[in-house]
Amino acid sequence: MKIAILSTDGGGGGAPRAMQRLASGLSARGHAVNIIQATRNHAQPNAIVVESDGVPPEDDDCAQFIDNDYLHSRRTPRSNTFFSFQSKGFDLLELIRDGSYDVVNIHWSNFMLSPEMAGLLIALGKPVVFTLHDMGHFTGGCHYSAGCDGFERDCAPCSxxxxxxxxxxxxxxxxxxxxxxxxNVAAVAPSHWLADCASRSGVFELGSVHRISNAIETDLFRPMDKAEARRALGLDPSTRYILFGAHYTDEVRKGFSLLIEAIELLNRRLPENGAECVGELALLVFGEATPEIRSLGIPVTSFGFVSSDQHLAFIYNAADLLILPSLEDNQPNVMMEAMASGVPVVAFAVGGMNDMIRDGINGRLVAPGDVSALADAVLSLVTSPARAVGLGRIARNDILAEATLDRQAEHYEALFESLLGARQQATRGVAQEPVIATSAGFIPQSPIRLREQVAPRISTPNVRAERASFLAVRAAEEASAAAARDEAERRQQEAAARPRGLVARLTKLRRGISRSLSGSGKRL
Incomplete structure (x- = not known):
């Protein structure tokens, strides 16, 4: 098959990284895969980069207003996770049609595809499969709903x-x-939780949402000798290490504040339990150690942003366990990478963690938000290294059974073939467009400049009127603020001038008195 994979970015973040793994698995099974992406970030040899050929200014003004001023001024305290109205999209119709792709696989595509532009691709009749990395493809804009079920209805009012x-x-x-x-549309979710949400949204046809796990390079993320991994990182081989991430610590759903509370509890409970690892416990951090982390009173090593997979593999193997405090998540790469490395994960029982982690068997799961239980679960492993090793061994075997690149690609391949078969059945007897054989290595000259369109629901008279009203209010506020500044500056200048005027008058008075006294032969 010839497969077009659409993704805003080519790698780096969680969603594009998972996309790259699928592309690698499909390529290894002999399929011709082209990644079409809207940024040059992490572009692979099989990538086609598209860039905007411009948007009509009036339409672009509407999109900028909706995505920035309108949205940002209305966000509620319920969530601070990314939210997007998906106002613009590239016209990829000719690129997909002329490329003679059999299947289109759409991943995280904000700033690249609007639903309207995706609809043009769907109208070609080719199988289109959405890979869901969050909730963004089936809600009114939120990428995680923070427990809201409004997407089952019409997302109004939005929480x-x-x-x-x-x-x-x-x-x-x-x-x-x-x-x-x-x-001709299907959706794939890596977790049962996300698949269930997508099915309940009414965005996809009944029965068209499937669950296929993400994949991990099990030859790269594999168990190593811990002492060797620690020496490679300059760490003490005898210390017990707890690993966690410190990226996006302000994002509420990531549960960073709960992580800090759990480690504080752990630090207090260690001596209470007479644990042998008192004074021999340390923290390993993806990202930068925040002041909250450094104030915990436990030695910490932060690795910043890690771009090397080999370096990542050493870090996982240096750890005794990974804490994942997310309150809402799909199937985090960090969980899959740790488990593939034979490192047990301690997490809240939410989202995709329920699919992969079996409490007390290959890791530890606790009730969502239960900080005390999270601390106890970590305590049970740092005080029993043998148990942690046993859980990690089973975690590795579970990844090998379900989440290798080839296993994931095999499942996708079967889904693609079933959709192609259904299409052939539906179009039997109907003239089809000719299929042009194209080698897997052929890539159109990149980047390609394409027309970018603002969605019709964005460039409406109502939006233009709202924007004009907003700009008028902002101009009035800015004029008022400028007038206030001018008045404050005038008063400041007057206040500064008063002492100088007083001194001048006193000096003039003194000189006059001096002259009078001088005429009388007296001195002042």
Missing amino acids: QVSDDTLAMTSALIAAKRLNYRQA
Whole structure:
């Protein structure tokens, strides 16, 4: 098969990294895979980079207003996770059609595809498969709903956007239902939780959402000798290490504040339990150690942003366990990489953690938000290294059984073939466009400049009127602020001038008195 994979970015973040792994697995099974992406970040040899050929200024102004001023001023305290109205998208129609792709696989595609532009691709009749890395493909804009089930209805009112006078959230989910609920469209979710949410959204046809786990390079992320890994990183081989991430620590759903509380509890409970590792416990951190981390009173080593997979593999193997405190998540790469490395994961029982972690068998799961239970679960492993090793061994075997690159690609391959078979059945007797044989190594000259369009639900008279009103209010506020500044500056200048005027008058008076006294023969 010839497969087009659409992704905003080519790697680095969690979603594009998972996408790259799927692309590698499919390529290894002999399929011709082209990654089409909207940035040059981490572009691979099999990537086609697209860039905007421009947007009509008036339409672009509307999109910028909706995505920035309108949205940001209305976010509620419920969540601070990324939210997008998906207002613009590239016209990829000719690129996909002329490339003679058999299947289109859409991944995280914000700033690249709007539902309306994706609808043009779906209308070609080719199988289109959405790989869901979060909830963004089936909601009114949120990428994690923070427990809200509004996506099952019309996302109005939205719990994350207040005073949505333009009804942006309901318009967005309506556009998705209109364009995505087609017979040639399927969705794949790595976790049962996300698959269930997508099925309940009404965005995809009944029965068209499938669960296929993400994959990990098990030859790279594999168990190593811990002492050797620690020496390679300059760490003490005899210390017990707890690993966690410190990226996006302000994002509420990541649970960073709960992690800090759990480690504080752990630090107090270690001596209470007479644990042997008192004074021999240390923290390993992906990202930078924040002041909260450094104030815990436990030695910490931070690795910053790690771009090398080999370096990552050493870090995982240096750890005794990984803490994952997310309160809402799909199937984090860090969990999969740790388990493949034979490192047990301690996490809250949410999202994709429930699929991969079996409490007390290959890791530890505790009730969501239960900080005390999280601390106790960590305590049970740092005080029993043999148990941690045993759980990690089973975690590795579970990854080998379910989440290798080839196993994931095999499942996708079967889904693609079933969709292609259904298409052939549906179009039997109908003239088809000719298929042009194209070698897997042929890549159009990149980057390609394509037309970018603003979604019709964005460039409306109502949006233009709202923007004009917003700009008028902002101009009035800026004029008022400028007038206030001018008045304050005038008063400051007057106040500064008063002492100088007084001194001048006193000096003049003194000189006059001096002259009078001088005429009388006296001195002042």
